[in-house]
Structure formats: C-alpha cells, structure tokens
Amino acid sequence: MTSAHFDAERFRYLILAAQRLGQRQMNASMKAIGLTPAQSEVIRVLGQHQPITLKDLGELLICESGSPSRLIDRMVQDGLVEKEPHPSDARFVYLRLTPTGTEKARTIEEFEENMYRDLGLLFPNQEMSMVSDTLQKLLSHSPIADTLRKRGLLRDPAETD
Amino acid sequence: MTSAHFDAERFRYLILAAQRLGQRQMNASMKAIGLTPAQSEVIRVLGQHQPITLKDLGELLICESGSPSRLIDRMVQDGLVEKEPHPSDARFVYLRLTPTGTEKARTIEEFEENMYRDLGLLFPNQEMSMVSDTLQKLLSHSPIADTLRKRGLLRDPAETD
C-alpha cells in the first residue's frame, strides 16, 4: 500500500468518523429538547427563511438531498411546522414555524452557540479554518456547494474554483 | 456572530457535507456491484479479519456503532457472509465471507484503489494529511478512536493526546 493510498483511506474514514461522532452527540443533545438533528437543522433554517417552499427548503439543507417531504410531515404532526397553500399556484406549499417551533429555534440557537464555543476551544482557530478550506475545495464542484453557499457557509466565494 | 462562531459552524457543516457527498458517490459505485457502502465496509474488514465474531466486527466498523446484527443478517441472506457457531461458547457467532463475498472483496479493493488514487490527485498529499491530523486530534478522546486505531487508520498513535 502506497503512502498516498494510506493518506486517502485515512482521510476518508476520518471524515466518516467525525460525522458519526458529531451526529451521535447531536442525537443526544437534541433528544433532550425532543428533536432529531435533521429536525433541528430544519428549524434553524426555517427560522431564517420564513415562509419558504418545500423545494427551496430542500436546497438549503445539508442533511438531506432530495425534497424533505417526510421530514416535514413528521414536524407538522409534531406541531413544529405549519403548511400553507400558495395563493396562486397550488403546486407549492409554504412552510412556517409554529409558536412551538419558534420556541425550539431559540433553544437550539443557544445550544449551538455553546457547542461552537466549545469546539473553538479545541483548536487554534486557524487550524479549523485550514481544514474547512480544504473541505471547501473538495466540495466546490459538487451540487452540495450550492447549498453551502446559500447557507453562507463558504469562505471566499470567488475562489470556489 | 463572532468569527469563531462562523468558523465552527462552517467546519461542522463541511464535515457533514463531505460525508454526505462521499456516501452518495459510494452508494452509486457500490450499487453497480450490488452492494451498499456499509456492506462493502463489512466485506473489506471481513476479508482481513476472518473469522471474527459479530462483536469484534462491530468494533472494527466505522460506519456503525453497535453490533451489526441486522447488517450481517441481510448479508447472510444475500449469500455474502456465513455464520458459524463458536465451538465452545454458544453466545458467539463466527463470520466468514462466502466465495461470492470473497469475489466482491476483490472488486471493492480495485474500486477503492482507483478512488484513493483519484482523491490523491485533488490535493497536495500533505494537505490531506494535515486535515486528517486535525480530525484525528478531534476524535482522539472519543470511543471511535479505538476503532480507528484497530483499523490502522491513525498516524502516530503515540500522539493521540
């Protein structure tokens, strides 16, 4: 096995491991407020882009690629999100947070602030940025880059090439 | 929003996005050989650690945390894996690749070699290592670090602190 092979395999599995670890921690933390990680991403995005159609919401979520029909269905059932028909085009559905959803949005925001602060304490700030810069390069030619850009999660949009 | 906050949120979602992108590409590639990404990780690990108990296999998989009972059940049904009772302790089950499974192992190995080569072409080799070093530090105090170490995916095991 060449060194390049080792580096690539190590990279591949460390990305997977980091995502899994983060997901498990988010599972536990969100469970305490009665949510899943996917639901909390929806609530955060919805809190900043209200009202929005299902399709447009789908284009803002990192956690899921297609249109989040069923994710939203569950959230409607749980009283977190409301659907509203589009006045002139019945194909669209507008989504809004309910008061309960809005309340959760603030709880999540507080939680995330703490989480980001803690994460920042683990590394020199510049080290995290360098990792992100490399990942951004890796993702820049994939469809998901659009989503990241719309979410304002990319640095230097001019250099996404 | 502070810059540290932005850096941490960007990092968080880039990890998620990279994992999702990789998973989707693996989905597509493995589908061509009739497998899922989780199944292909099992086959690769099993190819190098045969025979092995379910529990020990679970401790070698990055893709899943618990014991992979159902993942293996499906692979047994699909004729990829065989179960064999432990001679003296009926709690254990030994797992082995079937001839079909062994064949798939070689196909996967070839595919991965190409994938790792392609990935290596995207970055200066040292850049990928630096990212991995940071991720390794992040994961070093989590349970998943054991798995990574057993899989030989960590560099400088002495410095996991």
Next chain:
DNA sequence: TGAAATTAGATGACACGTCATTTAGTATAG
C-alpha cells in the same frame, strides 16, 4: 451448587436518507 451478574447477539421502535416513480397542478406550443 445454585442464584446473581455478565456477556453476545437478537429484536423492537423510530427516524432518517436515497433513488425512483407517481400524482396533480401549471405553463407552453401547436
């Protein structure tokens, strides 16, 4: 030796996450 603790694996329950297909509403082209 025999009850209690421990262990490996199986199972239940739940919510994704992906791709493919279907349904239904709207726009477009002839």
Next chain:
DNA sequence: CTATACTAAATGACGTGTCATCTAATTTCA
C-alpha cells in the same frame, strides 16, 4: 383550446443507524 411538457410535492421501496430492551449462554461467587 387542447395535447404535451414541465414542475412541486407525495409516495414507494429499501437499507441503514441509533438507542433501548430482551433472550440465552456463561461466568462468578456466596
């Protein structure tokens, strides 16, 4: 005006991934 193309959302199908609980076998120890 109507058949066709297009679009948004819903649905089907499938395989995870996680946590909790259960079952069965074995070990421990009073």
